[in-house]
Amino acid sequence: MIDKIKANxxxxxxxTERGAFAWKLTITILVVYYAFILFIAFSPETxxxxxxxxxxxxGIPIGMAIIVFAxxxxxxxxxxxxxxxxxxxxxxKDDIAKEMK
Amino acid sequence: MVKILSAxxxxxxxxxxxxxxxxxxxxxxxxxxxxxxxFMFVFxxxxxxxxxxKKTKSASDFYTAGGGITGTQNGMAIAGDYMSxxxxxxxxxxxxxKGYDGLIFSIGFLVGWPVILFMIxxxxxxxxxxxxxDVTAYRLRQKPVRILAAxxxxxVVILYLIAQMVGSxxxxxxxxxxxxxxxVVLVGALMVMYVAFGGMxxxxxxxxxKAVLLLAGTTFMSIMVxxxxxxxxxxxxxxxxxxxxxxxxxxxxxxxxxxxxxAISLGIALMFGTAGLPHILMRFFTVADAKxxxxxxxxxxxxxxxxxxxxxxxxxGAIVLVLGAEGNIYWDDATNTLRGMNNMAAxxxxxxxxGDYFLGFISAxxxxxxxxxxxxxxxxxxxxxxxxxxxxxxxxxxxxxDELQEMRVSKYATLxxxxxxxxxxxxxxxxxxxxxxxxxxTIAASANFPVLFMSIFWKGLTTRGAVLGGYIGLASxxxxxxxxxxxxxxxxxxxxxxxxxxxxxxxxxPIAFIAIWFxxxxxxxxxxxxxxxxxxxxxIRCQTGIGADGAVNH
Numbered sequence: 090m091i092d093k094i095k096a097n098x099x100x101x102x103x104x105t106e107r108g109a110f111a112w113k114l115t116i117t118i119l120v121v122y123y124a125f126i127l128f129i130a131f132s133p134e135t136x137x138x139x140x141x142x143x144x145x146x147x148g149i150p151i152g153m154a155i156i157v158f159a160x161x162x163x164x165x166x167x168x169x170x171x172x173x174x175x176x177x178x179x180x181x182k183d184d185i186a187k188e189m190k
Numbered sequence: 191m192v193k194i195l196s197a198x199x200x201x202x203x204x205x206x207x208x209x210x211x212x213x214x215x216x217x218x219x220x221x222x223x224x225x226x227x228x229f230m231f232v233f234x235x236x237x238x239x240x241x242x243x244k245k246t247k248s249a250s251d252f253y254t255a256g257g258g259i260t261g262t263q264n265g266m267a268i269a270g271d272y273m274s275x276x277x278x279x280x281x282x283x284x285x286x287x288k289g290y291d292g293l294i295f296s297i298g299f300l301v302g303w304p305v306i307l308f309m310i311x312x313x314x315x316x317x318x319x320x321x322x323x324d325v326t327a328y329r330l331r332q333k334p335v336r337i338l339a340a341x342x343x344x345x346v347v348i349l350y351l352i353a354q355m356v357g358s359x360x361x362x363x364x365x366x367x368x369x370x371x372x373x374v375v376l377v378g379a380l381m382v383m384y385v386a387f388g389g390m391x392x393x394x395x396x397x398x399x400k401a402v403l404l405l406a407g408t409t410f411m412s413i414m415v416x417x418x419x420x421x422x423x424x425x426x427x428x429x430x431x432x433x434x435x436x437x438x439x440x441x442x443x444x445x446x447x448x449x450x451x452x453a454i455s456l457g458i459a460l461m462f463g464t465a466g467l468p469h470i471l472m473r474f475f476t477v478a479d480a481k482x483x484x485x486x487x488x489x490x491x492x493x494x495x496x497x498x499x500x501x502x503x504x505x506x507g508a509i510v511l512v513l514g515a516e517g518n519i520y521w522d523d524a525t526n527t528l529r530g531m532n533n534m535a536a537x538x539x540x541x542x543x544x545g546d547y548f549l550g551f552i553s554a555x556x557x558x559x560x561x562x563x564x565x566x567x568x569x570x571x572x573x574x575x576x577x578x579x580x581x582x583x584x585x586x587x588x589x590x591x592d593e594l595q596e597m598r599v600s601k602y603a604t605l606x607x608x609x610x611x612x613x614x615x616x617x618x619x620x621x622x623x624x625x626x627x628x629x630x631x632t633i634a635a636s637a638n639f640p641v642l643f644m645s646i647f648w649k650g651l652t653t654r655g656a657v658l659g660g661y662i663g664l665a666s667x668x669x670x671x672x673x674x675x676x677x678x679x680x681x682x683x684x685x686x687x688x689x690x691x692x693x694x695x696x697x698x699x700p701i702a703f704i705a706i707w708f709x710x711x712x713x714x715x716x717x718x719x720x721x722x723x724x725x726x727x728x729x730i731r732c733q734t735g736i737g738a739d740g741a742v743n744h
Binding site: 091094095100104107111112114115118119122123125126127130131133134136137138143144145148149152153155156157160162163164166167170171175178181182185 | 290296298481502
């Protein structure tokens, strides 16, 4: 059974694509977040700069945008995983069920 | 159970009545609307507990509500579990006090969630049953790995509980005019009842109701604040910087996260700590499959992110409407802070925008918030004791523990955790407890998360690597926090901290990963070969969910 699943082309496609997608998104959020942290650590005045001469600083829309972006990333992953990847998974299950007969 | 309920209610009513005489001093006068709304919440949740107790028959019901929670419900419950009073009062208070710096913490608390979704959530659902140790012990030797996971879980749960108990005691003392000790005992008794009788089902619904109440209350407050400024942030900031003693400095990152190492370390602790909290990880076993597990993180991230944006608005709102209130009615000259300290900013803001009744509502919500969080923690701690230690690590070789016996143990464990939480809650009343949350997150990030992550993704992991690495992570988290500023200088009174960082995660997390790696690759035992051989089967189940425990039908 294990060997059958491992050899299944849909299974191989599933784990390669889902793995790559999940890592890509993880690295994206890490880069965005630690870039923000590094700005706070090394150049707080960049985030403290006024946007258009008023009191609102760049840090505020950027901070809010990171929160919204984190949520958007979860949406992107869930959408693809719950449709495309789950279809592939169903394909694997169907193939295995056929082979077992 | 009904008897116990009515006895508790009667004694509670008696003490509330007695509290009326104690009104003065640091305590608030007895707050009648708050108490009425609080009792409505308690009655409703005890009713749910009674309903849930009828449906909680098997171990699976108790630990995971039979796996029958939907993704959306679970997402709301996760939000209810995660948005603690520390977030609601603490972050709003921090924005009120320091402005922009509060937002830095909000972002740190949120960004762990996408990582949980991409790396942990569906893997947990596919591999585990009741606790995250089911995953770490999947192909490793049960006993040592379960003991490690249980110690990591219990340490995090107890530390987190201490923070919540002390916070709730002080909050209730101020809001409801009750004695500190009584408040702690009341919180402890209620959480034990929810968990022991209603298990995961009752805990889930307490968390969902709390999430709805908290989000409704904070939305209303934020709208009321923004309405005063014609929904213009610029106007809000203008008035706030005129009132706040630090002026325009509150609009940019300040001294809270000053040096680069601290900033990065805080980021690591918050991000990976979230992914190592046992009460959060446990929630992924309550849904039927990987699809629902994913959906729950999506819903939770949206709600939590929205909530953190509101705390920012409320914090600035508090500067204008609480600090700047006419006649300084929220100010305490004796301590030179807000009445009941700066963490009360959100509570007084409720009064400023909605009067006595809305203050009562928000007070009751704050209490509900604490109850929901401590219930989740208690359930996670009890599961570690009954499922990981009693039913697996210490079960006799080859013998299967009776499920009903395991459930009975979990109820005793719930009671024991409740008692410990009450004792520590009272003992720590006058202590500086800032370190416990730092320590809880650092342990979760340094001991729980690395072992869990490596067990899912790394074929080369062996029992020896996981156990030694996990304990080294745990020990380095403990030692570095003790030698750091929060314990070494603030509590032990030494002049200078040996380790100058409040969150030492930037050191302890890599130490744990390196130790896991090193003690695995140098492990040439038969057991190591077996662990590595069984990775293929584990990975297939992890990827596909074939063979995983699904929902139990009733």
